[in-house]
Amino acid sequence: MRTVLDFSPLHRSSIGFERVFELLESAARTPPPDNWPPFDSVKVSDDQYRITMAVAGFTRDDLQISLQDNMLTVSGERRTDHVGEVLHRGIANRPFTRRFELAEHMEVVSADLRDGLLVIDLKREIPEALKPRQIPIGKVDKALAEPRRLETQAA
Template identity: 70%
Template structure:
């Protein structure tokens, strides 16, 4: 049984959270039965993340990584034909397309293949304008007195 969530009350009482609400709605609609290729996502530190995806049988040339509008897309399709007659296929080689929603300011810093695993490194790089900064408090200028104002008028 699938529960449909209604986010319309949140739309009425919030301003500027459209992206967050869209993500919640997309997550509610997403099919959860697509589990291939398997992957791990790991938080390495406060601002570093890693996605490790099992892509056995795929080469670098068979895999395409793109980032557009905070969506990382990993797709793969084997281009070469296998020699001989296949008696048993235990290694999946079907095309895949997996999407990852990235938070704002999260950038892909690198990708590499290691022993049949695609490793994608990510880092949150917050712009200086969004970082905490200390504001110095200056001295106030003395307000002119009533006598000083009267002397200037005369």
């Protein structure tokens, strides 16, 4: 049984958090995802992250990675199969799609497939205009500090 969350009290007392509320509401509506293929997500440093997915049996040509509107999508479909009669299938080869909602200013740095593991490196690149900056305190310019009077011209 799922509980529906009501975020309306939070909307009344907070400004600018609409995206967060949309994500929470979307997560509450979304059915639980399939747990295949398994993956790890790791925070490497303050602004670097890594997703490692176990994709045994998949080749580079079988996998596709795309990024659109902060949604990272990894999908795979095996195009080749074993020659001959399969007596036991222990390695899953079904198609999959995994989606990861990324925070703003996240960029995919690299993706590599090695030893059955797909490793995707991510980095948060905050634009200079949004980074904190120090404002120097200087001397006050007298011309700017004194109030100005407008003089009207007599006609």
